[in-house]
Amino acid sequence: AQSVSQHNHHVILSEAASLELGCNYSYGGTVNLFWYVQYPGQHLQLLLKYFSGDPLVKGIKGFEAEFIKSKFSFNLRKPSVQWSDTAEYFCAVSGYSTLTFGKGTMLLVSP
């Protein structure tokens, strides 16, 4: 079975700090990987995705993620966060079937 583990449940940062959210998955075959974001009161929306090719993927709003196959990881990064990045972030993986989501990381950015 496929599974996803997100390292942190809550992260608090000051504006302009750098962000890295950890995501590890468990699946032995080819995977699609996703990061979704849910801003307060809004729909869950796609930040970025990896299907194949360049393991460094760039998404919306300055986010990027790196797929490291040997580590089964897909960590999300942003060099300088803003207050507006306050949201819940979900990593997801699909291998043989539908998407499996992690439990989410709540990011709070203080101004």
Add this chain to the structure above:
Amino acid sequence: DVKVTQSSRYLVKRTGEKVFLECVQDMDHENMFWYRQDPGLGLRLIYFSYDVKMKEKGDIPEGYSVSREKKERFSLILESASTNQTSMYLCASSPSDRVGDEQYFGPGTRLTVT
């Protein structure tokens, strides 16, 4: 722009009631999904459908059923609502013939069962 709409943003029902949650997508997507979202548990898949009248159980189907009579509409049914079904319910759709591709989400229905 893909739009996934859900019939209610907030719903309050009594224990034992039959509850219908409706979801409509306007982009002719093949696949549709129902999740529940609970704090600290992330999103858990209840059911999905890859075609009209077709359905598959997800990870937590107990206490739920679904109906997909038309391609654009996917309904989640709680046959006899219980307090442990109080949750946020999210509907999603996906255009691909693979169920493991990008999904587009609706705004969610926050259901409270008293």
